[in-house]
Amino acid sequence: MLKPLTGFDLLRPPTLVGALEMMSTLDSTMPIAGGTDIVPTFKDLGSKPVHLIDLGLIEELNGVMEEDGKILLGPTTTHAQILASKLIEEAAPALHDAARWIGSVQIRNRGTIGGNLCNASPAADSAPPLLVHGAEAHICSLEEGHWIPLQEFFKGPKMTVLEKNEILGGIRFPSVKGAGSSFQRIGRRKGFTLSVVNAAVYAERDGEALREVRIALGSVAPTPIRAPSVENKIRGRKMSEELVEEAAAACGEVAKPIDDVRGTAEYRRDMVGVLVKRAMREAWRRAGGEL
Amino acid sequence: MDPVDFRMKNILRVGGHTTCDQVLDSSVGIEKCLTGVAAASEWAKHREPVRVGTKVRGWGVGCAYHGNSTSRSTPDWSAASLMIHEDGSLTYRTGICEIGQGSPFGHAKIVAEIIGASLNDIRIEQPDTDSTPDSKPTHGSRGLMMGGTAAADAAIKLRERMVRVAADMLGCPEAQVELRDSQAYNRKKPAAKIPFAEVAEQMHIRGENPASYGFYTSPQRFFNPETGLGHNYAVYTFAASVAEVEVDTETGQIEVTKIWPAMDVGKAIDPLIIDGQIHGAISHGIGFAIMENLQLKNGVVTTTGFKDYVIPSALDTPEIDDTIIVEEAYKHAAFGAKGVGEPSILSIVPAVVNAIHHATGLRFSTIPITPDRMHKALKEAGKC
Amino acid sequence: MVNFQLNGADVYFEAPDTMTLLDMLRVELGVKSVKKGCEQGECGACTVLLDGYPMTSCLILAPQVEGRHVYTIEGLVDNPLMKELREAFMENGAVQCGFCTPGMLLSAYALLRDNRRPTEEEVKTAIEGNICRCTGYVAIIEAILDAAERIAPD
Numbered sequence: 001m002l003k004p005l006t007g008f009d010l011l012r013p014p015t016l017v018g019a020l021e022m023m024s025t026l027d028s029t030m031p032i033a034g035g036t037d038i039v040p041t042f043k044d045l046g047s048k049p050v051h052l053i054d055l056g057l058i059e060e061l062n063g064v065m066e067e068d069g070k071i072l073l074g075p076t077t078t079h080a081q082i083l084a085s086k087l088i089e090e091a092a093p094a095l096h097d098a099a100r101w102i103g104s105v106q107i108r109n110r111g112t113i114g115g116n117l118c119n120a121s122p123a124a125d126s127a128p129p130l131l132v133h134g135a136e137a138h139i140c141s142l143e144e145g146h147w148i149p150l151q152e153f154f155k156g157p158k159m160t161v162l163e164k165n166e167i168l169g170g171i172r173f174p175s176v177k178g179a180g181s182s183f184q185r186i187g188r189r190k191g192f193t194l195s196v197v198n199a200a201v202y203a204e205r206d207g208e209a210l211r212e213v214r215i216a217l218g219s220v221a222p223t224p225i226r227a228p229s230v231e232n233k234i235r236g237r238k239m240s241e242e243l244v245e246e247a248a249a250a251c252g253e254v255a256k257p258i259d260d261v262r263g264t265a266e267y268r269r270d271m272v273g274v275l276v277k278r279a280m281r282e283a284w285r286r287a288g289g290e291l
Numbered sequence: 292m293d294p295v296d297f298r299m300k301n302i303l304r305v306g307g308h309t310t311c312d313q314v315l316d317s318s319v320g321i322e323k324c325l326t327g328v329a330a331a332s333e334w335a336k337h338r339e340p341v342r343v344g345t346k347v348r349g350w351g352v353g354c355a356y357h358g359n360s361t362s363r364s365t366p367d368w369s370a371a372s373l374m375i376h377e378d379g380s381l382t383y384r385t386g387i388c389e390i391g392q393g394s395p396f397g398h399a400k401i402v403a404e405i406i407g408a409s410l411n412d413i414r415i416e417q418p419d420t421d422s423t424p425d426s427k428p429t430h431g432s433r434g435l436m437m438g439g440t441a442a443a444d445a446a447i448k449l450r451e452r453m454v455r456v457a458a459d460m461l462g463c464p465e466a467q468v469e470l471r472d473s474q475a476y477n478r479k480k481p482a483a484k485i486p487f488a489e490v491a492e493q494m495h496i497r498g499e500n501p502a503s504y505g506f507y508t509s510p511q512r513f514f515n516p517e518t519g520l521g522h523n524y525a526v527y528t529f530a531a532s533v534a535e536v537e538v539d540t541e542t543g544q545i546e547v548t549k550i551w552p553a554m555d556v557g558k559a560i561d562p563l564i565i566d567g568q569i570h571g572a573i574s575h576g577i578g579f580a581i582m583e584n585l586q587l588k589n590g591v592v593t594t595t596g597f598k599d600y601v602i603p604s605a606l607d608t609p610e611i612d613d614t615i616i617v618e619e620a621y622k623h624a625a626f627g628a629k630g631v632g633e634p635s636i637l638s639i640v641p642a643v644v645n646a647i648h649h650a651t652g653l654r655f656s657t658i659p660i661t662p663d664r665m666h667k668a669l670k671e672a673g674k675c
Numbered sequence: 676m677v678n679f680q681l682n683g684a685d686v687y688f689e690a691p692d693t694m695t696l697l698d699m700l701r702v703e704l705g706v707k708s709v710k711k712g713c714e715q716g717e718c719g720a721c722t723v724l725l726d727g728y729p730m731t732s733c734l735i736l737a738p739q740v741e742g743r744h745v746y747t748i749e750g751l752v753d754n755p756l757m758k759e760l761r762e763a764f765m766e767n768g769a770v771q772c773g774f775c776t777p778g779m780l781l782s783a784y785a786l787l788r789d790n791r792r793p794t795e796e797e798v799k800t801a802i803e804g805n806i807c808r809c810t811g812y813v814a815i816i817e818a819i820l821d822a823a824e825r826i827a828p829d
Contacts, residue, residue, distance in 0.1 A: 010692035010738050032736075039695070039734045040715045052692075054739060080728070104804020105782060107716055109728040110735070186542055186662065189582055191604025191803050196662070261586060261593050267543075267663035270670070274541045391772030391809050563768040567810055571771070574811035597717035597806065605799040605812040 005042040012054040016061065016169075019053050020142045024165040026051050031167050033076045034110040036103070037119040055167070061114075064088060066175060073171040075114025079103065079126075082113060092173065093286055094129035094181035094200045094279075101125060101185060104192045114168045117153065120160050120223065121194075123262075127154070127224035128200035129183045131216035133173040140169025147172070154223035179204045179212075180286030184275040188262065195219060196263040197271045199251075201279035205287040208238050215247070215276060220255035220268050227254045239289055244280050248273035293338065294352050294645065295329045302354065303529075312520040315527070318629070320555020320619035321354060324531035327615040328352065332533040332551040340650045345541045348548070349650025353641030354531045357634035358524025359621075360433035364514035367525075369437040370424035373402060373445040374502035375453070377495055379473055379487030380412045383445075386426035387438035388418060392632055393564035394434035398442035400560050401625045405446035406453070407470025408487065424504065432528065432630025435560065436621065437507060443625035445505025452499045457490050510623055526621040528634040529555040532573075534642035535609075538650045540675045543666025547577045547607075547643055553615035557629030562616065568631045569614050576639025577609070578602045584659050679740045681706070682750025690737035697721045697732040700747065708748045708777040712806070719805035722778035723747050729785045731804070748777045756826060757784055763822035764815070771809035778805045783819045791827040795820065 010032075013019040023029045032038060032052045055061055055076050062074040064085045071091050073082070082088050083099040102125050103111055116126045117137070127150070135150040142165065150171070155161050162168065185198035197219040204212035213235050215227040230250040234243055257268035281291055302321045308314055329335075329352070337350040361367040372384045383402055389395045399413045416423070426438045450470065457475035458465040467478045474484040494501050512522035535549040552569050559565055582601040586594045594600045620627025640658065648654050653668045669675040677690045681704065690699050697714070700706040700723065709732055712720030716731040723732045724746040751757040760783055763769070770776050779802055786793055786801035793801070798819045799812070807815060 004698070005693040005695065005736075008693060010736055012738065012741070034734070035736065035739075036716055036734050039736065042693070043714075052736075054736075056739060103716075104719065105785075105801055106719060106722055106729050106731045106804040109725075110730045186544070188601045188661065189603060190546070190606040193601060194598060261599050264663050264667075267666055270666060271542060391770070393771070567768050567771055567814060570811035570813040571807075571809045572811070575808065596715050597713050598715065602806065602808070604804075604806065605802045605816065608799065608812045608816070611811075611813060 003043045005039070007042050007047055007049045008052045009049075010052045010054055012057055014057045016058050016140075017142075019055060019058060019167070020140065020165070022051065022053050023167065024142050029053050029164065031055050031118070033112040033115050034078065036107055036111040037115055061169070066091075069175055070172045071175050073113055075168045075170055076112045077114070079108040079111050079113065079116075080105075083108060091175045092129060092133050092181060094132060094183040094202065094283070095126065097183035098125040098129045098200075101187070101192070101195075107192070113171065117171070118160055118162065118168055120154050120158050122157055122221060122223055123195045123198065123219040124224060125183070125185065125195055125198055125218070128198055128216035128218050129181065130171060130173065131224060131226050132181055132200045132202035132214040134214070135171050135173040137171055138169035139166050141166040145169055151226050156222045176204060178287060180283040180288070182279040182282035182286065184279045184282075186271050186275065194262060197257070197268045197275065199272060199275040199279050201276060201283040203280070203283040203287045203289075205239075205284065205289045208289070210235060210237060210239055215251065217251060217255060217272055217276075220257040220272050225254075227251055230254060239284055239291065241291060244277050244291075247280060248277045251276045295325065295334055298325055298352065298354055303356070309523065311514070311523045313522050318526050318555070318557060318619045318621045318627070319529065320617040321356065321529040321531065323617040323619070324529055324553035324555055324615065325352070325354060327553045327617065328531050328533045328551045331612055331615060332535070334533060337535075343537065346537045346539050347650045348535065348537050349646045349648070350533060350535050351642050351645025351647070351649050352531065352533050353638040353643075353645060354529075355634060355637030355641075356527040356529045357432060357637055359436045359526050359528060359630040360431050360509060360524065362523055363516060364512035364522050366509065366511070367427065367433065367437060368506065368508035369426040369433070369441040371398065371426060371438065371441040371445045371505040372424050372502065373442070373449050373505065375449065375487065375491045375494070376501075377488065377491050379489075379491050380414060381406065381408055382414050382416055383442065384416045384418075384423050385438050385442065386418050386423050387434045388429040389415075390429065392434070392568065393561060394429065394438060397435045397560040397564065397628070398439045401439045401442050402446045404626070405443060406450050407472070407475075409473045412473045412487070432633045434630070434632075435628050436526070436557075436624045436630050437509065439560070439628055440507040440623070440625040441505040443505065444507050445503045448503035448505065449501075452494065453490055456493050456497060456499055457485065460485055460490065460493055525623065526557070526629055528557070528629045528631065529617075530634050530638040532638040532642040534639070534646040536643060536646040536650055538647060538665060540651070540669055543662040543664070543669060545581050545647060545660060545662070545665060547581070547609045549610045549612065550639065550642070551612040551615075552635075552639075553617060554631065554634065555617040555619050555629070556631055557621045557624065558618050558627035559616045560626065560628050562614075565616065565631050566614055569635045570611060572635030573611060573639055574603045574608060576636045577607060577643065579636070579658060580640045580643040581659050581661065584661065677737050677741055679742060680744045682746055688737070692736060692738055694737040695733050696723065696735040696737055696740055696745070699737040700732060700745070706747050706749060710774055710777065712774075717806070719778045719782065720775060722781050722805065724781055724785060727785070729782050746781075748780050751784065756787055759822045759825050760784060760787070760819070763818040763825065767814045767818040767821055769810060769814040769818040775805055775807040779807070779815055783822070787819070787823055787826065792823055793820075
């Protein structure tokens with residue numbers, strides 16, 4: 001007999017202000033949306049009781065839209081909504097790729113992009129695509145909200161910079177015509193599974209050169225990371241298989257993975273290179289390039 | 292030497308001795324299973340691995356045999372009961388449990404075949420420890436082989452009485468009585484059919500026993516526990532499979548793309564049910580070979596839940612060729628039927644592991660062959 | 676107090692915040708088709724349709740279905756598409772122990788409702804979140820394709 005859930009109550013504010021007020025005034029709060037990551041964690045006794053603040057009724061936190069050349073994602077937007085969005089498929093194909101591989105139909109119908117990011121697993125599949133698209137995270141509280149680069153949002157494994165009275169209010173990234181991106185991952189079976197290692201690449205093309213390139217790696221550090229040293233090495237150069245090999249090797253140097261129940265550090269370090277190669281080639285192709 | 296040829300030289304045949312020095316005097320279908328899957332998979336055309344981009348495709352064969360019912364000559368038996376009601380329907384009782392495998396349904400088919408009843412007229416009663424005959428456990432690949440033979444015994448006994456009464460009602464010798472589709476008729480005058488309800492009514496009037504108790508005990512065997520030699524199992528189910536796999540040499544990920552399965556089932560009582568077992572076992576075998584890994588740390592399981600104890604999903608299902616059903620009847624069981632449930636997984640795992648060897652040249656002696664293990668082996672062999 | 680629609684009927688139930696939708700349905704309201712498997716959203720045995728979308732009820736807190744529509748197979752008994760699926764499942768041998776079956780049927784139902792002629796790959800993706808250990812999925816996939824054929828013949 002599995003233990004029933006314990007240690008929380010559930011508050012369901014209909015407005016954003018209401019939710020933020022609760023988070024500012026109540027002791028020990030935690031936002032919840034789809035709950036796919038956090039509901040099972042309440043089986044273990046011992047942690048301090050929390051007030052779960054359900055963000056699901058707040059309409060303004062849900063949806064995908066384009067405004068002033070930027071794509072805006074509400075934090076309670078589900079992976080299913082992202083997968084179905086033609087806007088995302090065109091503007092951020094890497095994010096579309098990742099949405100397909102997050103969970104099953106059932107999980108995608110419930111799990112949210114905000115939840116995926118706030119859970120802050122180093123293996124979070126939505127992180128590398130957003131990182132390479134230069135995404136920013138909206139830190140929202142009763143005070144004036146502010147945007148920070150997404151790479152500053154993650155503090156450590158399962159830790160974000162959100163203070164107790166703050167929520168992730170949204171994600172935004174620029175919509176760049178002609179840019180290509182790709183997400184690649186290694187799983188332990190073809191069916192849905194947590195990524196052993198993942199990566200994304202973003203490319204803007206200027207003829208045969210990489211006008212802009214961004215690389216993000218997951219599961220090879222305490223948080224999802226960009227690889228600026230590698231990006232700087234290859235930015236502006238003519239795209240070629242040799243360049244792809246060079247980037248892949250350099251990423252292997254940058255990666256600092258650990259052994260865990262899902263995979264060995266050695267394997268992750270080796271795979272980071274393979275995934276970056278595949279992502280680079282596909283991002284380049286999607287940007288209209290040929291190799 | 293070619294793996295199939297090697298096996299052909301070493302497989303058991305009728306008259307052969309097992310590792311326990313048991314002489315198999317009948318019901319040895321491994322040769323037909325092996326030649327069957329070799330032909331179906333066009334084995335001879337796939338003797339070299341094939342490169343497909345970063346992947347390499349290989350083919351492997353596996354053979355297996357699995358004892359039915361008890362080992363080391365431990366006596367085994369099973370009981371069942373059958374009765375015909377005045378409306379011509381029958382109630383069948385067995386202690387073999389329906390857990391989705393379809394074994395009691397197989398018993399009903401055996402009864403239907405012997406008694407000549409329509410399957411729809413046979414009701415299989417839910418087992419009740421108070422009133423159901425003890426068929427002994429539902430395990431050990433014995434549900435159909437042992438339980439079904441007890442069913443056959445019950446059916447044969449009841450049939451005898453039904454035929455006697457029907458012969459009298461039809462005015463013909465017992466040898467001419469045909470029982471079919473819940474009707475009795477004279478084979479030589481088939482137009483005049485008597486429904487079972489009338490036969491049952493007459494049995495009631497005449498005081499003919501409408502119920503029977505079936506009992507089957509496996510033949511006596513001898514096994515020496517000191518030496519480990521003798522008759523281990525009463526009969527064995529044989530199986531062979533060929534697996535086709537693709538190994539991504541860059542990532543070590545393995546995909547089982549196709550399986551060709553074959554099994555000597557003695558007698559196929561229900562092919563759909565056999566396929567159900569074989570397909571389930573293929574999925575489970577793939578899990579064993581490349582995914583499932585129960586890990587412990589200081590005696591505590593660390594792979595709790597399906598997140599980390601990875602089993603195949605629908606997306607991991609390979610293409611599966613039609614099951615080659617071989618029928619080398621077991622002379623002591625109803626219609627020759629042998630068990631299918633457990634044996635079906637045994638040849639899958641070696642076929643997959645051998646296919647990985649064919650594709651990569653690398654042998655593994657432990658499973659699962661997860662991507663990181665595969666990749667490490669390829670790396671160390673300089674193959675990626 | 677949770678007010679919601681269950682299989683087309685209004686339900687009012689005093690569910691504590693810590694109760695999952697799975698427990699409310701199966702344990703409290705007697706909806707036995709919804710099964711407890713892993714209670715982590717991995718196996719799909721607890722799948723229900725929430726506002727028409729398949730979701731694992733073990734991860735949903737009971738109060739979160741306030742004002743919403745929940746469907747299980749009990750509520751789709753007379754639905755023509757579900758009837759075809761049931762027939763197809765039975766005829767193709769897609770049911771062995773039956774534990775995964777309600778979840779499979781709901782996932783298949785949601786697929787065929789929105790995609791009348793899915794490819795084999797689309798069928799597998801639709802049931803990716805429903806684990807089966809008995810059938811190896813083959814008969815289930817064939818049953819779903821069979822049902823699709825019958826509801827939308829070429």
